[in-house]
Amino acid sequence: MGRKKGPHWHGHRARLRERFRRAGEVALADYELLELLLTYAIPRRDVKPQAKVLLERFGSLAGVLAAPEDELQQVEGIGPSASLLIRLVKELGAASLAGELKGRDLVNSPERVVAFARMKFGAEREEHFAVLYLNAKNELIDVEVMQRGTVDRAVVYPRQVVEGALRRGASGVILLHNHPSGHPDPSPEDRVLTGQVAMALRPLEIRLLDHLIVAQGGHFSFREKGLL
Structure with a gap:
């Protein structure tokens, strides 16, 4: 008997990560960047639909990052862990840029x-x-x-x-x-x-x-x- 295949999105996630490692954010569309991020909070589900719904609802990556956690969680499949991760990414970016202001x-x-x-x-x-x-x-x-x-x-x-x-x-x-x-x-x-x-x-x-x-x-x- 052959080996049982895993869910189709296992290979897709691996390909997303490899494309990002090789070329950074320019290799991925906005929904793919968001999809890749969500894989770290939602490990056992295809998250492409959630990524696309988030972008449609909030208008842009910036809009998703700025959205309140309770509104993010109104999207089906987005729970507390995923909404917190999205917020964390924004705050890390802002903290990094604030650090670059010092001494200038x-x-x-x-x-x-x-x-x-x-x-x-x-x-x-x-x-x-x-x-x-x-x-x-x-x-x-x-x-x-x-x-x-x-x-x-x-x-x-x-x-x-x-x-x-x-x-x-x-x-x-x-x-x-x-x-x-x-x-x-x-x-x-x-x-x-x-x-x-x-x-x-x-x-x-x-x-x-x-x-x-x-x-x-x-x-x-x-x-x-x-x-x-």
């Missing part, structure tokens, strides 16, 4: 700040507001996620930014927030808040170095546009 002049390395902000907040469906506190050399002291809001607003008060900067002995700050709408252009409220924060920091000789808005459609820098 962030005013002259805006692309690194944008990359961190897009990974951390770019595909979120609620507004998040964060502050980067910098020393006199424009190097990172700390990152504070100050507020999480609704689909179109995160309420932040200038005094919160001032207090955070004083506690850390910061010489400068960069404001970050996301636009879940997908469009990074600042709203009138964004412009007003930027002016209020700059005005509140000025008497303390703390510089507002930039206000970055990230979205799936790109980013907007107040500094690059000459608005600071």
Whole structure:
């Protein structure tokens, strides 16, 4: 008698892993990357259907990574282990990019700040507001996620930014927030808040170095546009 064959997806998983080892992410479609990830949380099932449903439901890999765990688990076959693994991948990426900010002049390395902000907040469906506190050399002291809001607003008060900067002995700050709408252009409220924060920091000789808005459609820098 011949050897009993295993499920068809055993060989498929092995081929996915080999393609990834040989050529990295460029060798796989987005659903295949997600499928490969899910194999580590769901070892005894064909997970291609789940990968495709996740991408269809959340729109992109970034959307899947940003999705809340409870919403991920609404997809049939995605349980606590798989949803936690997806969240972990996003947080590892954001932590890695945050680590790359340290020891650098962030005013002259805006692309690194944008990359961190897009990974951390770019595909979120609620507004998040964060502050980067910098020393006199424009190097990172700390990152504070100050507020999480609704689909179109995160309420932040200038005094919160001032207090955070004083506690850390910061010489400068960069404001970050996301636009879940997908469009990074600042709203009138964004412009007003930027002016209020700059005005509140000025008497303390703390510089507002930039206000970055990230979205799936790109980013907007107040500094690059000459608005600071």
